[in-house]
Amino acid sequence: MIEFKSVSKIYQQGQIALQNISFKVNPGEFVYLTGHSGAGKTSLLQLIAVIERASIGQILFNEQDITDISLKNIPFLRRRIGMIFQDHHLMMNRTVAENVALPLLIRDYTEEESMDLVRQVLDKVGLRHKEEYYPYCLSTGEQQRVGIARAIVAHPDVILADEPTGNLDKGLSLDILDLFEMLHQDGTTVIMASHDIDLLATKPHRTLVLNRGHLVYDGEFSQFR
Amino acid sequence: MRSLIGFIRRNVRDIHYVYNTLVSVNFTGTLLAIAVIALTLTIPSIFYVFMQNFKESTSDLTIGRNITIYLKNDVDSVVAFQIKDDLQSDDRIKSAELITKDDGLKSFASSMGISEHEVMGNAENPLPHAVVLIPSEEVEASTENLDLLVKEIKNNKYVEMVRVDRDWFKRINSITDAMRYITAVIAAILLLSLVFTLINTVSNRVLLHRNEIEVMKLVGATDLYIIRPYVYLGMWLGFLGCFVSWWLGTIVIFSTERYLNHVAEAYGTHIIFRGLNFRELLMMFVMSTVMCMLVSFISARSSINGIRPQ
Ligand SMILES: Nc1ncnc2c1ncn2[C@@H]1O[C@H](COP(=O)(O)OP(=O)(O)OP(=O)(O)O)[C@@H](O)[C@H]1O
Ligand SMILES: [Mg+2]
Numbered sequence: 001m002i003e004f005k006s007v008s009k010i011y012q013q014g015q016i017a018l019q020n021i022s023f024k025v026n027p028g029e030f031v032y033l034t035g036h037s038g039a040g041k042t043s044l045l046q047l048i049a050v051i052e053r054a055s056i057g058q059i060l061f062n063e064q065d066i067t068d069i070s071l072k073n074i075p076f077l078r079r080r081i082g083m084i085f086q087d088h089h090l091m092m093n094r095t096v097a098e099n100v101a102l103p104l105l106i107r108d109y110t111e112e113e114s115m116d117l118v119r120q121v122l123d124k125v126g127l128r129h130k131e132e133y134y135p136y137c138l139s140t141g142e143q144q145r146v147g148i149a150r151a152i153v154a155h156p157d158v159i160l161a162d163e164p165t166g167n168l169d170k171g172l173s174l175d176i177l178d179l180f181e182m183l184h185q186d187g188t189t190v191i192m193a194s195h196d197i198d199l200l201a202t203k204p205h206r207t208l209v210l211n212r213g214h215l216v217y218d219g220e221f222s223q224f225r
Numbered sequence: 226m227r228s229l230i231g232f233i234r235r236n237v238r239d240i241h242y243v244y245n246t247l248v249s250v251n252f253t254g255t256l257l258a259i260a261v262i263a264l265t266l267t268i269p270s271i272f273y274v275f276m277q278n279f280k281e282s283t284s285d286l287t288i289g290r291n292i293t294i295y296l297k298n299d300v301d302s303v304v305a306f307q308i309k310d311d312l313q314s315d316d317r318i319k320s321a322e323l324i325t326k327d328d329g330l331k332s333f334a335s336s337m338g339i340s341e342h343e344v345m346g347n348a349e350n351p352l353p354h355a356v357v358l359i360p361s362e363e364v365e366a367s368t369e370n371l372d373l374l375v376k377e378i379k380n381n382k383y384v385e386m387v388r389v390d391r392d393w394f395k396r397i398n399s400i401t402d403a404m405r406y407i408t409a410v411i412a413a414i415l416l417l418s419l420v421f422t423l424i425n426t427v428s429n430r431v432l433l434h435r436n437e438i439e440v441m442k443l444v445g446a447t448d449l450y451i452i453r454p455y456v457y458l459g460m461w462l463g464f465l466g467c468f469v470s471w472w473l474g475t476i477v478i479f480s481t482e483r484y485l486n487h488v489a490e491a492y493g494t495h496i497i498f499r500g501l502n503f504r505e506l507l508m509m510f511v512m513s514t515v516m517c518m519l520v521s522f523i524s525a526r527s528s529i530n531g532i533r534p535q
Contacts (some may be wrong), residue, residue, distance in 0.1 A: 073482055078445035091437045106446040
């Protein structure tokens with residue numbers, strides 16, 4: 001599904017975010033990405049969605065080399081990815097339902113077609129009753145869940161979740177994790193970045209651990225502890 | 226078929242959406258853009274209408290637009306008739322009239338108020354035969370063509386002298402040429418300002434929606450999808466600008482009509498003004514709309530390229 005071959009990311013200002021990272025995620029896997037703040041979790045996810053480009057190395061997505069993917073093809077790659085961002089990235093001048101519908105609308109669904117799907121996922125994240133709200137009227141946790149709904153509405157091949165439970169309380173975090181678990185059962189590949197070790201411990205999966213840009217562990221969660 | 230209907234319905238809805246979110250917001254900016262478009266269209270269209278009407282109203286005016294050909298003295302009337310007929314069959318000549326030496330003498334005498342006999346006595350009539358030509362519109366519209374025609378006639382061995390009364394159309398031609406030139410310059414300047422205003426309007430609105438565009442890019446919207454609303458914005462501006470220009474032009478044209486007719490009467494003519502016809506109007510609308518869409522497309526495309534999601 002996703003393969004990194006000796007990938008390094010050096011930002012323009014000279015910060016080395018990732019160094020010589022190699023790993024492979026198979027289709028349908030559920031993988032945690034953890035490490036301290038600044039370890040490079042976000043950077044790694046951004047390379048997969050080509051929000052940033054790798055400086056050195058090669059990245060494959062479904063056996064296809066995306067390291068030098070052309071600007072023209074990026075949208076079609078991103079449509080196969082459901083990305084949940086550390087800061088929600090919602091459109092403030094559109095309602096919750098309109099935000100969630102966006103991935104469908106860009107695929108040329110009609111508004112009626114998309115509304116059914118939107119209501120279904122809003123039910124899943126427990127925000128059905130707020131579909132007409134604007135994001136600024138929501139709490140940070142609710143905004144986070146709108147972002148999750150948007151990421152899963154179009155049934156992507158892979159979900160990249162960057163601290164999806166960052167602003168949620170324990171109960172809600174577990175709900176979200178259950179939701180990912182369900183998607184994973186349905187065959188969706190999930191990569192979730194989180195520094196919340198206690199949360200990950202409740203549902204152990206394969207875990208990648210980053211430390212200052214180095215991949216220091218790749219294996220079962222239990223053994224890493 | 227279903228998808229086509231869906232496509233059209235979606236576009237109609239989007240156009241409506243764009244009207245609400247892009248055209249009706251930032252009202253002064255929108256108004257400015259519409260005003261510039263309207264002005265850019267009005268000046269050339271007014272000139273076009275003036276030219277069109279001017280041509281029509283002067284086409285039946287024959288005073289002073291003729292070419293007089295004096296044949297050599299030894300040319301007899303049979304040859305003179307032949308020459309007149311030859312000239313008449315030329316496309317470049319609207320009409321030709323032979324004035325024989327006797328006719329010439331008669332009219333000279335009558336203008337003096339005496340009989341022919343009293344003028345010349347028993348002496349031979351010294352006047353040559355003459356042919357008066359009225360050139361066709363195409364020829365009289367261009368100095369080169371007229372000169373060419375005159376030169377050809379001069380080369381005829383029976384022709385003694387050619388006199389062209391061209392003051393009238395020389396003057397008109399130089400006035401219309403100057404007007405055409407000035408209009409072209411003004412139109413070019415306005416067109417340039419239109420392009421800049423439109424680019425500015427569109428890129429401002431792209432920046433205003435920067436956050437939204439970033440999100441769209443992140444969820445996999447193609448550039449074309451992101452650009453579409455701005456192309457519709459251009460469409461709206463082009464259409465509304467043209468609409469304003471249509472009315473502006475109509476007002477200017479008809480208020481000038483009265484004044485110009487006052488002047489025209491002195492030349493013994495009357496100008497009946499005709500605005501743009503349906504085809505010309507349609508063309509103006511299509512041109513304005515398409516051009517504004519195109520400029521918006523290019524402008525939006527380049528502004529959107531600068532937006533990279535973080
Ligand atoms: N756009 C950028 N330009 C320059 N440096 C950056 C940029 N983004 C991240 N970095 C640097 O790269 C390193 C890794 O950052 P990254 O955001 O990937 O860490 P993280 O593991 O996601 O941390 P956190 O848990 O705080 O979100 C940091 O040192 C950071 O300063
Ligand atoms: Mg991060």
